[in-house]
Amino acid sequence: xxxxPFIYVTDSPLGGRGVFTLNDIPxxxxxxxxxVIILSEYDLTQIHQTDLHDYYFxxxxxxxxxxxxxxxxxxxxxxxxxxxxxxxxxxxxxxxIYTIREIEDGEEITINYNGDPDDPSPVWFxxxxxxx
Numbered sequence: 001x002x003x004x005p006f007i008y009v010t011d012s013p014l015g016g017r018g019v020f021t022l023n024d025i026p027x028x029x030x031x032x033x034x035x036v037i038i039l040s041e042y043d044l045t046q047i048h049q050t051d052l053h054d055y056y057f058x059x060x061x062x063x064x065x066x067x068x069x070x071x072x073x074x075x076x077x078x079x080x081x082x083x084x085x086x087x088x089x090x091x092x093x094x095x096x097i098y099t100i101r102e103i104e105d106g107e108e109i110t111i112n113y114n115g116d117p118d119d120p121s122p123v124w125f126x127x128x129x130x131x132x
Contacts, residue, residue, distance in 0.1 A: 002033040009075055012108055018077040019109045024102060031084060031097040031109060034073030038093060039066045057095060059088065069095045078123055079110035085117045 004025065012018030025031065038059055039047065044066045047056055055074040059067040067088075068074060073095050076084065083103045087096045100117055103109060113123050 002030070003071055004029075004031055007031065007072065007109065009072060012077055014077045014079075014108065014110075016077070017075055019072045019075055021103055021107060021109060022105060024105050025099050027099055027101045029099045031099060032071055032073065034069040034071040034095045034097065036067035036069050036073070036093050036095055039068070041065055057086075057088065059090075061090065067093075067095070073097070076109055076111045078113040080112060080120055082110045082112045082117050083107065084109050084111050086111050086115070 004021070004023075006022040007019055008022065009017050009019055012020075036057070036059070039056070041064045044056075044058075044064065047053055047066055052068065056066040056068055057074075059065040073086075076086075076097065083101055084097055084099050087098065089096055097109070097111070099109075111117075112119055114121050
């Protein structure tokens with residue numbers, strides 16, 4: 001696992017916990033490489049009955065599996081105006097987190113749960129602090 005040494009997890013104003021930075025991070029920087037635990041198609045149907053429901057990523061070329069990201073990977077909060085993005089690396093079984101723009105010291109690092117940072121599609125939950 002590779003991670004910038006100055007990112008940390010704490011309570012988020014978006015809800016729950018989130019990932020933050022103690023230093024500025026330039027645009028197009030690698031923040032973290034998160035190994036994943038890959039779960040089967042059957043497990044994907046079962047995960048909705050567990051607390052892991054809000055923490056998995058769809059996985060595989062056909063998106064018929066799911067993966068739990070280790071490291072901070074499953075703790076990045078959603079934003080429709082994210083400052084980071086994730087890339088699924090099926091060859092290395094990792095989820096790689098990169099900045100989209102410069103992220104300032106103290107700022108929360110967010111991703112768009114839809115995968116594409118510009119995708120405005122509704123997500124499966126609603127929280128009053130989220131803005132599209």
